Amino acid sequence: MTLECDSDDYRLIFFDNEDWSSHFDCHVYSHKQGPWSLRKNRFFARSRNLKFDMPVICNGVIHFISDCYGYLTEDSTYLRPYIMYYEITNDDVEDESVETKILRVPKEARRGSHDDSCHMNIFKWGKVTGYQTIYLVRLRKRVFTVWILTNYESSSWRMIMKVRVKGMGLVEQNPVIKGFTILNGDLVFATKKKVYTYGLTSEKYMVLSKICEHGCDSRFVRFVPYSDTLRPC
Numbered sequence: 001m002t003l004e005c006d007s008d009d010y011r012l013i014f015f016d017n018e019d020w021s022s023h024f025d026c027h028v029y030s031h032k033q034g035p036w037s038l039r040k041n042r043f044f045a046r047s048r049n050l051k052f053d054m055p056v057i058c059n060g061v062i063h064f065i066s067d068c069y070g071y072l073t074e075d076s077t078y079l080r081p082y083i084m085y086y087e088i089t090n091d092d093v094e095d096e097s098v099e100t101k102i103l104r105v106p107k108e109a110r111r112g113s114h115d116d117s118c119h120m121n122i123f124k125w126g127k128v129t130g131y132q133t134i135y136l137v138r139l140r141k142r143v144f145t146v147w148i149l150t151n152y153e154s155s156s157w158r159m160i161m162k163v164r165v166k167g168m169g170l171v172e173q174n175p176v177i178k179g180f181t182i183l184n185g186d187l188v189f190a191t192k193k194k195v196y197t198y199g200l201t202s203e204k205y206m207v208l209s210k211i212c213e214h215g216c217d218s219r220f221v222r223f224v225p226y227s228d229t230l231r232p233c
Helices: none
Strands: 002-005 010-016 023-030 034-038 056-058 061-065 082-087 101-104 119-126 132-140 143-151 156-164 179-183 186-190 194-199 208-213
Touching: 056 119, 056 132, 061 119, 119 179, 132 179, 143 186
Parallel strands: none
Antiparallel strands: 002 010, 010 023, 023 034, 056 061, 061 082, 082 101, 119 132, 132 143, 143 156, 179 186, 186 194, 194 208
16 A cells, blocks of 8 residues: 655555455545545556555656566566556546556666665655656665666666765775665665765765664665655645
């Protein structure tokens, strides 16, 4: 389940399936329109497991990236990771042409994606009132690579940064990355003890700053964006 919120409404989006099917029912609750409604067209996840706990809603479309693990055979159509997206309409009568679509990740992101050190996630880029698109961030063998989506139809991406962790200027010796996200247009990541930000924009591009020490002993650190209100004032 995920939440989409704007200035005059909010929506809850719930995906449900039975018997481990790749097809999911999509239920949407709108505060403005009333009770839960079932979308006419089901969401199709294809062969891989999707990261349903990390949705990205951008321009009225919900996106999920797949995992990278090597459990599919070499001849599988969906051997490499991908992104699925599905339009969430606001109209009372849903457009029957709405269907699940696939977004290919860049070729370089697919190379070596079955490596145990490979982690990929997507994040939203842009402001609510302006241009919005998707970030793709990959961490593999202690190298961060960041792309920005430039065209949906052709699955075109532009690489905006590639850097080795040891080249970012960290004081720590042999730092292990335990988690990462995009916040306010910057790459934010955690090592075993500390949290850093690394600039992706022209003003702070590739500038490292320490945020804090986190004191988490878990294997992974999960970042959750927070605002003191769910609705804009």
